[in-house]
Amino acid sequence: MNDIIVQMKNIVKVYPDGTVALRGVDLEVRRGEIHGLLGENGAGKTTLMKILSGLLRPTSGEIYIAGKRVHFKSASEALKHGIGMVHQHLALVPAFTAYENIILGLPSREASRKKIEKLMEETGLKVPLDALVEDLPFGVRQRIEIIKMLYRNVDILILDEPTTNLTPIETRELFHTLKELKKRGKTIIFITHKLREVLEVTDRITVLRRGRVVGRTETAKATPEMLAKMMVGREVVMKIEKKPAKPGEPVLIVKDLWVKNDLGEWAVKGLSFAVYSGEIFGIAGVEGNGQTELVEAITGLRRVEKGQVILMGKDVTNKSPGELYRLGLSHIPEDRHKLGLVLDMTVSENSILGIHRLKKFLGSLLNLKWGVIDRHARDIIERFEIVAPGTKAPARSLSGGNQQKLVVGRELSKSPRVIVAAQPTRGLDVAATEYIRKLLIKMRDEGKAVLLVSADLDEILQLSDRMAVMYEGEFMGIAKPEELTEERIGLMMGGYKMEQISSKTSPQPVESR
Amino acid sequence: MPGSRFWIVLKEELGRLAEILIAVLVGFVIAGILMWLGGYDPIAAYIAMFEFSFSDPYYLATTLSFAAPIMLTAITFAVGVRAGLFNIGAEGQLYMGALGAVIVASWALPGPLYLPLAIIVGSLMGAVWGLAAGLLKVYREVNEVVSTIMLNWIAFWVVEYARVYIYPNPIDASKTISMPPAGRLPILIKGTELSASLIVSLVFVGIAFYLLWYMVLGYEIRATGLNPSAARYGGINPKKAMLWAFIIGGIASGLAGVCEIAGRPPSYAITTGLSNLMGLGFDGITVSLLGANHPFGIIPAAIFIGALYSGARGMQIVTGVPLEMVKAVQGIIIIALAVPGIIRLIRSKIRRGGVKVV
Numbered sequence: 001m002n003d004i005i006v007q008m009k010n011i012v013k014v015y016p017d018g019t020v021a022l023r024g025v026d027l028e029v030r031r032g033e034i035h036g037l038l039g040e041n042g043a044g045k046t047t048l049m050k051i052l053s054g055l056l057r058p059t060s061g062e063i064y065i066a067g068k069r070v071h072f073k074s075a076s077e078a079l080k081h082g083i084g085m086v087h088q089h090l091a092l093v094p095a096f097t098a099y100e101n102i103i104l105g106l107p108s109r110e111a112s113r114k115k116i117e118k119l120m121e122e123t124g125l126k127v128p129l130d131a132l133v134e135d136l137p138f139g140v141r142q143r144i145e146i147i148k149m150l151y152r153n154v155d156i157l158i159l160d161e162p163t164t165n166l167t168p169i170e171t172r173e174l175f176h177t178l179k180e181l182k183k184r185g186k187t188i189i190f191i192t193h194k195l196r197e198v199l200e201v202t203d204r205i206t207v208l209r210r211g212r213v214v215g216r217t218e219t220a221k222a223t224p225e226m227l228a229k230m231m232v233g234r235e236v237v238m239k240i241e242k243k244p245a246k247p248g249e250p251v252l253i254v255k256d257l258w259v260k261n262d263l264g265e266w267a268v269k270g271l272s273f274a275v276y277s278g279e280i281f282g283i284a285g286v287e288g289n290g291q292t293e294l295v296e297a298i299t300g301l302r303r304v305e306k307g308q309v310i311l312m313g314k315d316v317t318n319k320s321p322g323e324l325y326r327l328g329l330s331h332i333p334e335d336r337h338k339l340g341l342v343l344d345m346t347v348s349e350n351s352i353l354g355i356h357r358l359k360k361f362l363g364s365l366l367n368l369k370w371g372v373i374d375r376h377a378r379d380i381i382e383r384f385e386i387v388a389p390g391t392k393a394p395a396r397s398l399s400g401g402n403q404q405k406l407v408v409g410r411e412l413s414k415s416p417r418v419i420v421a422a423q424p425t426r427g428l429d430v431a432a433t434e435y436i437r438k439l440l441i442k443m444r445d446e447g448k449a450v451l452l453v454s455a456d457l458d459e460i461l462q463l464s465d466r467m468a469v470m471y472e473g474e475f476m477g478i479a480k481p482e483e484l485t486e487e488r489i490g491l492m493m494g495g496y497k498m499e500q501i502s503s504k505t506s507p508q509p510v511e512s513r
Numbered sequence: 514m515p516g517s518r519f520w521i522v523l524k525e526e527l528g529r530l531a532e533i534l535i536a537v538l539v540g541f542v543i544a545g546i547l548m549w550l551g552g553y554d555p556i557a558a559y560i561a562m563f564e565f566s567f568s569d570p571y572y573l574a575t576t577l578s579f580a581a582p583i584m585l586t587a588i589t590f591a592v593g594v595r596a597g598l599f600n601i602g603a604e605g606q607l608y609m610g611a612l613g614a615v616i617v618a619s620w621a622l623p624g625p626l627y628l629p630l631a632i633i634v635g636s637l638m639g640a641v642w643g644l645a646a647g648l649l650k651v652y653r654e655v656n657e658v659v660s661t662i663m664l665n666w667i668a669f670w671v672v673e674y675a676r677v678y679i680y681p682n683p684i685d686a687s688k689t690i691s692m693p694p695a696g697r698l699p700i701l702i703k704g705t706e707l708s709a710s711l712i713v714s715l716v717f718v719g720i721a722f723y724l725l726w727y728m729v730l731g732y733e734i735r736a737t738g739l740n741p742s743a744a745r746y747g748g749i750n751p752k753k754a755m756l757w758a759f760i761i762g763g764i765a766s767g768l769a770g771v772c773e774i775a776g777r778p779p780s781y782a783i784t785t786g787l788s789n790l791m792g793l794g795f796d797g798i799t800v801s802l803l804g805a806n807h808p809f810g811i812i813p814a815a816i817f818i819g820a821l822y823s824g825a826r827g828m829q830i831v832t833g834v835p836l837e838m839v840k841a842v843q844g845i846i847i848i849a850l851a852v853p854g855i856i857r858l859i860r861s862k863i864r865r866g867g868v869k870v871v
């Protein structure tokens with residue numbers, strides 16, 4: 001049971017642009033364990049695992065699988081040795097069915113529906129084989145990826161931040177699956193920043209920081225504080241201090257808002273609420289209940305079919321994003337790749353997206369003052385501790401978390417009056433999460449209004465002065481977090497209105513329209 | 514420092530140089546095989562081609578005179594690509610620009626006014642022609658490939674009609690009235706066709722570079738081309754950015770048309786069947802692709818294509834290889850160039866769809 005299946009020795013990785021991502025990393029993984037790989041954004045976790053799964057070649061260092069030295073030249077060679085990786089951004093063809101995706105790339109004689117069904121039966125990983133992937137929720141897509149790997153007889157399964165886009169229930173199901181796979185003798189490497197998860201599901205943990213291993217431990221001997229300290233290199237305050245809010249004027253008012261989703265169905269059904277200056281208004285709820293559409297409608301990216309949005313006293317219904325920004329709106333979008341960044345532009349160029357027409361960046365020829373802009377970008381890099389090769393590197397070359405920090409940094413540097421933050425800490429490590437949460441509170445204390453939309457309930461509870469729970473385009477209730485128990489929130493997330501729960505009668509689900 | 518930014522942009526954009534050189538090589542090799550199969554001596558043909566394009570000032574001047582207009586039409590295509598468009602309307606916009614210059618030539622004006630007015634009217638007419646495709650794209654969702662091809666043909670017949678019925682040359686029926694000498698661009702090297710249109714082209718290429726990488730409009734155009742959703746999120750109106758790309762492209766090609774009238778001896782006019790304009794817009798596409806759609810890639814690429822044309826005469830005189838062989842070289846180069854582009858496109862499509870994460 002104690003034998004080492006993966007051994008990586010003194011791995012160094014220098015990217016072609018000179019970024020040193022790994023500075024001599026040793027990693028040992030035992031057969032049949034769940035091994036947690038923990039580290040801050042940009043620590044090198046993804047890089048290390050891409051090397052193990054054959055997608056990248058190390059600059060130097062040795063890899064042994066079950067004691068034998070290997071030199072992978074491609075992912076398929078690693079696969080032959082039983083190593084498979086499930087990426088954070090999943091790698092499925094949306095227009096294919098689950099079944100087609102699972103057998104994609106295999107010779108047809110190896111494609112057997114029966115075998116897949118048997119595999120699903122044995123592992124409890126159920127997916128609708130004939131459904132199109134694009135119609136399936138993220139959690140199911142991830143299961144397809146895992147089945148795909150298992151079907152290729154993977155013994156060592158690498159999961160890169162698998163819970164980032166999962167709902168709490170899906171996360172629980174995933175952990176159950178992982179434990180099941182472990183029982184069946186599979187080795188699992190689990191990348192995450194989330195301390196709670198790593199403590200819950202792993203056997204041993206390796207912690208990376210800035211390309212070096214800074215700690216190894218048995219999970220049983222670890223505490224969250226100790227792991228956080230290792231990751232960040234200093235003590236992390238896990239609890240955020242918050243003074244009582246001093247709400248002022250309502251600066252963002254939404255009246256009877258109706259919005260459709262891309263399929264033309266009603267996604268937001270007559271919402272009304274106000275966000276006051278000096279408060280954080282949180283919206284909780286399982287993803288896909290209209291939060292995305294609500295945020296897009298408020299920020300000028302999606303048509304309002306009916307109702308009104310009032311920002312700083314002005315009716316801004318269906319106004320363009322540019323006009324909203326001029327009134328003092330900042331928007332941290334939930335999808336940084338699609339909206340927040342132009343990945344092929346440089347860090348500097350991205351640091352002014354949305355504020356590029358500000359006077360201070362413009363010269364007399366309507367030219368952009370690159371000197372000023374580069375300084376602005378460097379300022380954001382420093383203030384938000386972004387790990388980036390430089391202001392002239394394309395945003396694409398930053399690690400996922402650092403891309404997010406760049407977006408957040410840019411939006412908060414605008415000195416906004418109203419901040420709409422959608423999943424602002426998704427994909428961020430503890431230190432960055434702490435930093436951004438504190439910053440949102442600081443913004444609130446400075447009298448800014450913050451609308452926070454997050455699928456992370458802890459985040460909502462920790463930050464919000466008032467919160468709403470959204471279900472199928474409606475609010476199940478608005479309350480102060482301290483007035484709600486987790487259980488009541490859970491019920492509201494599942495479609496029970498607050499009044500129904502408080503009036504001690506047995507709860508009735510709202511019939512969906 | 515703007516200087517350092519300049520080099521970064523250059524390095525990043527010309528990174529595909531190797532790819533381009535290979536495509537050029539492939540073009541020459543395959544065309545060479547074709548010549549050999551046709552019973553010609555490819556080596557001798559290429560030597561003649563080179564001699565007649567660069568070997569003495571006269572040939573070099575001819576090469577550069579061919580390069581000038583296609584630099585401008587290449588800018589039309591390149592600015593479009595930067596905005597995420599496939600604008601192949603340079604041909605029609607160039608016809609309209611040339612017509613604009615002829616219209617101005619028909620007016621009775623004080624001498625010094627001819628050239629500036631020709632430039633203004635010609636580039637405006639090119640811009641309007643580009644804008645037409647832009648408006649169709651933005652407000653009617655007409656694909657710009659379709660609309661620009663149609664507009665090219667409309668421009669052809671409009672200009673051809675004007676040549677025959679409105680501005681025929683009273684002395685020589687095979688062309689329109691000529692630009693009066695006062696309105697002509699000066700010849701740079703005596704006895705050659707090389708006029709100041711080369712300078713006009715180089716200046717405009719510089720302006721296009723400045724616009725795309727240093728001006729806020731260029732920033733908006735590039736953001737739109739690279740990620741329209743993010744551009745919209747960034748307060749940019751992608752429709753406006755695209756319209757501007759069409760307008761700028763139209764100005765470039767319109768200007769090319771003006772230069773062909775005001776700066777090309779001996780006719781200084783539009784000739785029968787637009788024979789002196791035909792193809793210059795499409796050559797711009799080749800040039801832009803060869804130049805990695807970058808203003809500073811476009812300059813050497815235009816000189817290269819210009820050299821092919823001027824060298825082709827020598828090739829025909831010395832070895833008898835027909836002029837059309839140059840077209841074959843060009844065509845093969847374009848195909849060879851397109852191959853890595855297509856592969857990249859497929860790869861990025863797949864990646865966006867989520868098949869491969871690298």
Ligand SMILES: Nc1ncnc2c1ncn2[C@@H]1O[C@H](COP(=O)(O)OP(=O)(O)OP(=O)(O)O)[C@@H](O)[C@H]1O
Nearest residue numbers: 015019021041042043044045046047398399400401
């Ligand atoms: N293709 C690349 N080119 C240049 N540098 C890169 C590239 N990919 C990653 N890096 C750099 O290497 C370092 C490690 O990145 P990596 O993606 O491995 O981090 P990570 O630990 O997975 O972070 P995250 O939690 O944010 O995903 C970062 O500094 C990043 O900027």
Ligand SMILES: [Mg+2]
Nearest residue numbers: 045046399400
């Ligand atoms: Mg990562």
